[in-house]
Amino acid sequence: MTSKTKVKLAINGGISFGAKLNLRQLQTIAEFLNEGEDIELTTFQQLYIEVEEDMLEIVMAKLKEVGLSSYPVGNYIKSLRTCNFCKGAEEEGMPVAIELNKLIAGRPVPFTLRPAYTGCPVGCGEPLVNDIGVMKVKDHYDLYIGGTAKGKNAKVGSLFLEQLTPEMLYKTIDKIIELYQLNGKKREPFAKFVERFGIDDIYRQVEIQ
Structure with missing residues (x-):
């Protein structure tokens, strides 16, 4: 008997308060396990x-x-890693995090890209040590790129732009991802792409207005 081809699927509970799954969600996941x-x-x-x-x-x-979100596994943008929004959805910008995740999660890229978001400068979502990091500061958003948490070359990302509105945040990240899709080498991690391309050249190519 020929075995059927299987593919890996990434699942999470979406963006909400904390990282939680309920009984119905767990039962549904269990349906697809042998x-x-x-x-x-x-x-x-x-x-x-x-x-x-x-x-x-x-x-x-x-x-x-x-209520579960699912995404392809491989050379795609992962779902947005977030903080727990401990000070409240509006104060820490949960609607912005949700919209950003809709915009970028699951898009194909040269190599797996890890974005992260945090609703305040405490940084529980660890945005500074991920490929693309967003930190909410008061009523605006700071954007970091090129961070990495793994290996001996682990480093903090570079502050790319600060005090962005939500609309400018979405537009900027969208353009950065498009630049990486077009110019990144096969299996080139985003942090290495940022080093090779250069922050200044990325800024010029993205043409922020």
Whole structure:
């Protein structure tokens, strides 16, 4: 009997207060596990499961019905890593985080890209040590690029722009991602792309107005 091709799927509970899953969500995930199969928990607030390729759309629809978000695994932009919004949704900009995640998560890129968001300068979402980081400061947003948390070359990202409105934040990140998609080498991490291309040249290419 020929085994069916399986693909890996990343799942999380979306952007809300804390990283939480309810009973119905857990039961739905369990429906797609066979005896002896494991769920992989990643450091980026995601669960990995494997599903049959021809069932992918059905599985994703069922996950969505119970409030779960799902994304492709591989050379794509991961879902936005966030803080726990401990001071409240509006004060820490949860609607902006949700909109940003809709804009970028799941887009194909030369190499897996990790974006992060935090609603205040405490930085619980760790935006400074991820590829693209957003920090809400009072009523505006600071944008960092090129950070990395792994390996001996771990470093803090560079402040790219500060005091952005939500609209300018979305526009800027969208253009940076497009630049990376067009000019990044195959399997070139975003942090290395930023080093190679240069912050100043990225700024000129993005043409912020």
